[in-house]
Amino acid sequence: MNPTRRMWAFFAPVRGTLYWSTLLSSLTFISSIGLLATSGWLISNAALRPPVLTLEVAIVAVRTFALSRGIARYFERLISHNATLASLTDIRAALYTKLEELAPARIGIFRRGDMMARLVSDVDDIQNLPLRVFIPIVSATLTSIVASVLAIVILPTAGIILAISLLIAGLLSAQAAWRSAASSEKQSAALQGELTDSMIEFFAGAADLAMLDHTQQSLSAIKATDESLTQASLSRAFAQGLGAAIITAAQGVALVAATYLGVAAVNSGNLVGVNLAVIVFIPLAAFESITAIPNAVLALARVRGSAERICEILDTQSTSSAPETTSAVIDSRVQLADVTARWPNALDTTLSNISIDVPHHTRIALVGRSGSGKSTVAAILAKFIELESGLYSLGAIDTATLSDEAVRSHVVVSAQDAHIFATSVAENLKIASPSATETIDDEVLWNALELVELDDVVRALPEGLNTVLGDRGQTLSGGQRQRLILARMLLARADVWVLDEPTEHLDAEQADRMITRINEATEHSSLVLLTHRILDTVTMSHIYVMDNGQIREAGTPTQLESAGKTYSTLLNRERQAQHKLG
Amino acid sequence: MRPLDPRLLRHASAAKTFMVFTTALGIITAGLVIVQAIILGELLASVFMDGKQLSSVRGQIVGLALIVIVRTALSWLNDVVATRSSALAKNQLRTAVMDKVADLGPVWVSSQRSAELATVATRGLDALDVYFARYLPQLILAAVIPLSVGVVILTQDVLSAVIVALTVPLIPFFMALIGKFTQDKVDSQWNTLATLSGHFLDLIAGLPTLKAFNRSKNQARAIREVGDDYRSATMGVLRISFLSAFVLELIATLSVALVAVSIGLRLVNGSFHLREGLIILILVPEAYIPLRQLGTHFHAVQEGMGAAVRLFEVLDTESPQEVSLGQQAPTEPQTVNFQGVHFTYPGYDVEALSDFTATFTSGTFTAVTGPSGAGKSTALNVLLKFVDPTKGTVTVDGHPLTELDTASWREKISLVSQHPWIPNGTIREAIAMAKPWATDSHIAQACAQAGLNVTDTHEFAAGLDTHISPSSGVSVGQRRRIALARAFLRDAPIVVLDEPTASLDGATEDLITQSIADLKARGKIVISVTHRESLIAIADQVVAL
Incomplete structure (x- = not known):
């Protein structure tokens, strides 16, 4: 089934309502035709000076049509919007459910903020499918049929020409709009993308360009791209107005034909004189509904693109169904044995033959620079990615036989790029509570904030714990975000904690204090600390040094320090730097 | 509006x-x-x-x-x-x-x-x-x-004209009136619409985090609840705005009806022509x-x-204001001295840089450190003459920096920024920007010094002629290596590096550390803003802000 049809299927529960909306929309247009036609008949008849009583029906009809147009339109818009908004929520929920299955490894979207934003606006765009595509096109068709039938009853020849004119106007204007959308997509989309990219580069590289005395050259290159884009639009202009012009022309043809044929029919006695104005006035009002068609076609073109992107996600294969059996995990020992794994479709380092052992209630560290593969280990421990080979066991049970949820209820992973939600500080912290129903006292939250030295910062916020944080936690600095993520982590209940770079963005002294707090807080459980900073790891019981997806060194801190390899070199360098900084 | x-x-x-x-x-x-x-x-x-x-x-x-x-x-x-x-x-x-x-x-x-x-x-x-x-x-x-x-x-x-004259102005009048009345509500509704999309986006972006805490399953219900709340709120506002459209529609159609009926009645009693x-x-x-x-x-x-x-x-x-041409900068500056330099950005109350004193000499590598907001970038902006100090002086071999010709001063500096600019063109063009008259052998040499292995056809298919463009996915590491090659080619006496090792893999970090040592050995004034221990460790001088 094509993507647009699949999106349309989401509107199935409200389809009845949408049909009613379409009828009401047609009634709106028909009222206009009725108003003008009955008015014409009324004054033509009145000119013959009959008794006023014989005009009573026409007068009532004129007034009725004047009222029904507005009323029909009001209710059409009300019920169609209500139904559409309801279905949009269904699409969002369905998409979320699918994304929840896929997150984060099965799909690239979680690596690109702009792709996510685009997906969200794609969903918003689907509301145009009923509102700006279906209802206008179907009601224009119904209106045209009614107008043509009415005209045929009065004067068949004029009616048939009206029908043909309406048909041609609708089809040709739709085709013109479709072609102009396609050609603009073909000619300009790439150029426009190029222009946007080079402008972003120009802004981002402003300092570089000034230093290289290259600002003007770079500017002229961008202007040249802009010029090609402008030329492409200019050359397309002649096709641009065809849709509207076709409708004007078709209406004109129908009007002139109705006048000519009407006059001839009155002359020959085939048409009563009072109906002459009626047959001429119908084309004047009948084309109103057709004018919406070019826009409907353009909206359809956009909806199609959005629908394709949404369906692409809905069609992504999710992981082979995870086992639901939850064997009791008694021991919290975590072991990776000879594990090879990587993020699907990603450039990240592939882990090869990694073996890590975290016995019950021990603290170990994984050390390595960015890109060494530490975060991939965290993703494995969270069961975000599947193993290509090897074994991940928890309390001697192969995690492949455990549900993802069961593993995560024991092993809690705080990723380096953990999300801060655009909600209150309190809500952000409460996500860590083991169940949605369990409440956490404010006092507990304050304690956690105090541990990470964030209590003063939160107290200074306008509404304290209830202050809503901005988009992506932007009201906090990098270091503050890091500590909020840490506070949230400390509120969770876990047998094994996995912390990815908890001291990034912190200065040396604060980093040392945080490591002490983390050690204290995780005293009665296991800790896996992933860090690039060697000084964080000196109190750990075992250390693995990673590089390029492999473990290069392993041992206790004292063993590694005396081994004189990477670990000791880096440690000495850090101590030297600390010494320089005093 | x-x-x-x-x-x-x-x-x-x-x-x-x-x-x-x-x-x-x-x-x-x-x-x-x-x-x-x-x-x-x-x-x-x-x-x-x-x-x-x-x-x-x-x-x-x-x-x-x-x-x-x-x-x-x-x-x-x-x-x-x-x-x-x-x-x-x-x-x-x-x-x-x-x-x-x-x-x-x-x-x-x-x-x-x-x-x-x-x-x-x-x-x-x-x-x-x-x-x-x-x-x-x-x-x-x-x-x-x-x-x-x-x-x-x-x-x-006249009568029809009066009907039209009385009703036509009602349309903009009602539009303005209803617009004023509903604008606030509509505005807040647009915010809700944005909030609704924002809420959805926030949930998607946070899915990995929700999943890590086993809290991702029940959010579909939250989406429905928020969506339904939004729908009833939106319909409330839409009812008003549709009603206003209804009134406008009615004014237009009723006046047509009014005119038609009044003409009809006057035609009947013969006081009017068809x-x-x-x-x-x-x-x-x-x-x-x-x-x-x-x-x-x-x-x-x-x-x-x-x-x-x-x-x-x-x-x-x-x-x-464009500064008029000043004195030419010294060809080979030996020392750059900051003496009690302050800077405040226009429109701000807080000083971005306060009382900064430091001396940078040739043949040494200085690491400038400090927490974010301490003024590291501002100090660079002063050095690059993007801004002039609000107080204090910067001297170059004794000449005040403010009196030096900007272009001639900038020629003395190579900048390696965090996200170096690259043109839409070949690698050769990207590097030769630093010295347009450079020969291929010069460029190749600079590339070698910067660890840019242009002969590696795996990384660069056509060597120096490989086409690169901002949109073709040049990595941060490649960009910085290109900028380093530019710095080597330009051979300017001062090299400024802005957080050169941030978000780089280990190999590239090592390479940059090595390049800094090379530059220092050639007698350059090397200055880097950084918070990385690996760079601080090799610094001759650490300036903490």
Whole structure:
């Protein structure tokens, strides 16, 4: 089934309502035709000076049509919007459910903020499918049929020409709009993308360009791209107005034909004189509904693109169904044995033959620079990615036989790029509570904030714990975000904690204090600390040094320090730097 | 909001030309509408009442056909000219904005969200198409047609003219009234719409985090709940705004009915002629159409102008004064000395850099450290002459920096920024920017020093001729290595590195550390802003801010 049809299927529960909306929309247009036609008949008849009583029906009809147009339109818009908004929520929920299955490894979207934003606006765009595509096109068709039938009853020849004119106007204007959308997509989309990219580069590289005395050259290159884009639009202009012009022309043809044929029919006695104005006035009002068609076609073109992107996600294969059996995990020992794994479709380092052992209630560290593969280990421990080979066991049970949820209820992973939600500080912290129903006292939250030295910062916020944080936690600095993520982590209940770079963005002294707090807080459980900073790891019981997806060194801190390899070199360098900084 | 922003006319001359054109077109259109109504009214009345034959009204039918042809041509012409004017205006605005940005300089740019600005200047401006093609012509028609049609009706029948004169102004009046009444509500509703999408986006972005805490399953229900809340809130507002549209619709249709019935009744008692009646009946609906259409395009105006207004803000920012040419910088500066330097950005109360004193000498590597916000970037901006200190002095071998010619000073510096600029071209072009007359062997040597292995066909398919472009996924590591190669090629006496190892893998970090040692050995003044221990460890001097 094509993507647009699949999106349309989401509107199935409200389809009845949408049909009613379409009828009401047609009634709106028909009222206009009725108003003008009955008015014409009324004054033509009145000119013959009959008794006023014989005009009573026409007068009532004129007034009725004047009222029904507005009323029909009001209710059409009300019920169609209500139904559409309801279905949009269904699409969002369905998409979320699918994304929840896929997150984060099965799909690239979680690596690109702009792709996510685009997906969200794609969903918003689907509301145009009923509102700006279906209802206008179907009601224009119904209106045209009614107008043509009415005209045929009065004067068949004029009616048939009206029908043909309406048909041609609708089809040709739709085709013109479709072609102009396609050609603009073909000619300009790439150029426009190029222009946007080079402008972003120009802004981002402003300092570089000034230093290289290259600002003007770079500017002229961008202007040249802009010029090609402008030329492409200019050359397309002649096709641009065809849709509207076709409708004007078709209406004109129908009007002139109705006048000519009407006059001839009155002359020959085939048409009563009072109906002459009626047959001429119908084309004047009948084309109103057709004018919406070019826009409907353009909206359809956009909806199609959005629908394709949404369906692409809905069609992504999710992981082979995870086992639901939850064997009791008694021991919290975590072991990776000879594990090879990587993020699907990603450039990240592939882990090869990694073996890590975290016995019950021990603290170990994984050390390595960015890109060494530490975060991939965290993703494995969270069961975000599947193993290509090897074994991940928890309390001697192969995690492949455990549900993802069961593993995560024991092993809690705080990723380096953990999300801060655009909600209150309190809500952000409460996500860590083991169940949605369990409440956490404010006092507990304050304690956690105090541990990470964030209590003063939160107290200074306008509404304290209830202050809503901005988009992506932007009201906090990098270091503050890091500590909020840490506070949230400390509120969770876990047998094994996995912390990815908890001291990034912190200065040396604060980093040392945080490591002490983390050690204290995780005293009665296991800790896996992933860090690039060697000084964080000196109190750990075992250390693995990673590089390029492999473990290069392993041992206790004292063993590694005396081994004189990477670990000791880096440690000495850090101590030297600390010494320089005093 | 104003119907027509004068800044658009000021900054885009194409808009000015278009206004003249569309006004002319509007006046012609109004004339055609009136002539068509008169021809039709006369023709219908004479055939019906006076029994005129087809042969005697042939001229009028031909006239009608001519009007149809002209109106079709005008409709097409309007769209063609509107599309062209819109394209030109967009081009003019973009060009002006880019020139302005070049004028305002890197410090101003760094205060902007540049990706957003670029998107506004390209895709954002596309909304101007509808603004030109639909809104502006309707705006002119709304001014021309009700008035001219009203005058014609007045010449035919005073009563009908009074009905039109009383009801037409009600439309903008009600629009304004209802607009004022609902604007706040609608605004807050738009916020909810944004919030709803925002909520959805936030959940998706946070899915990995929710999953890590086993909290991702029950959120689909939250989406439904928030969606339903939103729907009822939105429908409340939509009811009001649809009701306002209903009132406007009613004013237009009821006045047509009113005119028709009053003419009908006067025709019956013989105080009126059919010809005038028909003309008026055809003209009355025309008086309301442009104003009602204007209302439906209002949304397009907001969208189209939103992007343009953002650009006007940029264009109306005051440019810094160009400093007159000063003294040439020393060819081989030996020491750069900051003495009690302070800097405050315009419009800010807090000093970005306060009392900074440091000396940088040739053949040494200085690491500048400090927490974010301490003034590291500001110190660099002062050094690069992007800003002048508000207090204190910087001297180069004893000459005050403020008195040195900016271009000649910048020639003495190689900058390796965090996200180095690369052109849309070959690797050779990207590196030769530093020294356009450099030979291939020089370039190759610089590449080797920067660890840019251009002969590795795995990484660079065509060696120095490999095409690179900002959009083709050049990694941060590659960019920095290109910038380092530029620095080696340029061979300037001062090398400034801004967080050169941030978000780099270990190998590239090692390479940059090695390059710094090389540069130092060649007697350069090497300065790096950094918080990485690996760089601090090799520094000869650490300046903490």
